[in-house]
Amino acid sequence: MIAQVRQRLSPPVIALLLAIALFFAGGLINPAFVNLTQAINIVRLAAFLGIIAAGQTLVIISGKEGIDLSVGAVVTLGAILVFRLSNGQNEALLYAIPIALAAGALIGALNGVGIVIIGIPPLVMTLGMAGVVQGTILVLTQGQLVGGTPPIMGQLISSPLIGPFPGVIFIWLAVGVAMWLLLERTRFGKHLFAVGVNRTTARLSGVRVPLVVIATYALSGLLAAFGGFILLGFTQTVFLNLGGPYLFPAIAAVVIGGTVLSGGKGSYWGTMSGALVLTLIDSLLRAMQLQEAYQLIILGFILVLLISIYGRQSDLRQ
């Protein structure tokens, strides 16, 4: 019975239903939890996580233990570059954003080269790169974080833009549409899934595997830097570990959204649902005002439970 339901419902649908159920469950714990302001607030928080998890989705689909642990550091770098280069001037964003995105893409491309050309496992390559990016940030800033956030970023990202909805929600929707088009409607998307399923067959059917992998990691870097820019619009200031806390939640969001860590299967709208679920759980635990120890323990159990619903690998017997 459960197996039949599981077959009919795809992981993204389960995650989305779960998010809605969790939201109303929040009302049972605290009636003040269920209202439009709170809902908008949760979607807004999920948007940051979701945008940061976009690149991770692509990398994980590319397979061969694909994972990008440099995302947190690149988010920080993107935010710091925009903060410093724009120095609080709206017009300066015209070059600050492209430079930040290019820096992210370059870092990602280096990851891709290390992984697909030199053959370093993605986990350690991107972990090492995270250290390099953190180190570069320290060298560049010498610990002095000077700069400013252009006022237009606050208006476009975190303040209400249309009605009560802040701009980041629309930006997230736009990222979602762009990711869907990229994955489902472009040649790159088709090649990416082919590479994720099996690199040898992809190569034999004419896919230029190294190019696809490098482009995927470059996109991940670019999207992480973009995530940094968006996050800056929310925090209005930078600090040295701005992106770090988003790294593993982003991976968890991807997995909860049904993208398989072994690659070749997944969707961004699953990741979006995953980001919503994770943010809701976090908000619920906060609303319950538990001690941090209990919060962590409950979060751990819920994560294990979520992963066990559909994160299971195939049986050896099959």
Place this chain on the structure above:
Amino acid sequence: MNLLRLQRYANRNSYLFALLLLVVVLAINYSLQPSLFELRVLNGNLRNWFPLMLLAAGQTIVIIGGGIDLSAGAMVSMVNALLVGSLLTAESTPDEVLLGALIACGAGMLVGAINGFCVAYLRLQPIVTTYATSFIYAGVALYVLPRPGGAIPADLARTYRSTPLDIPFVVYLIVLLILFWLALRATRFGQYLFATGGQPNAAYASGVPVNFVRFLTYVLSGLFAALAAIALTISVSTGNPRIGDKMTLDSIVAVVVGGTRLSGGQGGIIGTVMGIVILGTIRNIISFANVPTWSQTLVDALIIIAALTGPGLIRLIRRRFQ
């Protein structure tokens, strides 16, 4: 031609590159710090590195078996909190210390068994599962010891620092660790371990209890995390519920620098021991080479990337010249 031969050696002895790297970094460190091999300095370094060495040893076993353990650091925090927060005080008798250590090992194996059960029997993906369980262990650590503090008997630190027969006490422990690995590798479990990590389907088809082997690798990882926590607790003589958080990623880097492949089925603890010494020596070099403070992180990361790139580059150059 020489590269070719080197490559063939490197394939057979996965830690050959680590050994080369070890000699190079030790030589550089020695030229910057002539007192490196004096008993006092040697003892200090090894004492600082030993807890991470134990943790990375457990990580090595999991990785050879085809998994990964992202909860390793949280398990160290948990056991450290248990030891200082509820099992020991500064006035504990030797019997109480022994009992406390045994309970700590049991706790480590228990949480390792939870990881193992989820990964091996529920077939959950190792990376996210151990990441998720790490929250539980971090929460338990905070529950047992809400804030840093506490103490353990001072005698323990004295023994840990001692140098019987003019050899640091830690060296005996490292020799024990290596003997344990050589013995483990010779057992049937050892053979099963490499088969499980290398070719799980083939291993399953030829009757290897793949799931049980995977389960055991996580139990061993929990045990080693507990041992690492005991060594760390003695070394710092106090408790901190977040003490191990940063150790997880370091343990994985050490395993890879030591020549164990992340894809499983190959490698060993001897390489990992070298990996830890390499990482520690690199940090020594950076502090003795007068690298400006703000550049230290970058230099450290660049050297680690270079160390990771080495074996791959040899393979790449070899392919180019064929």
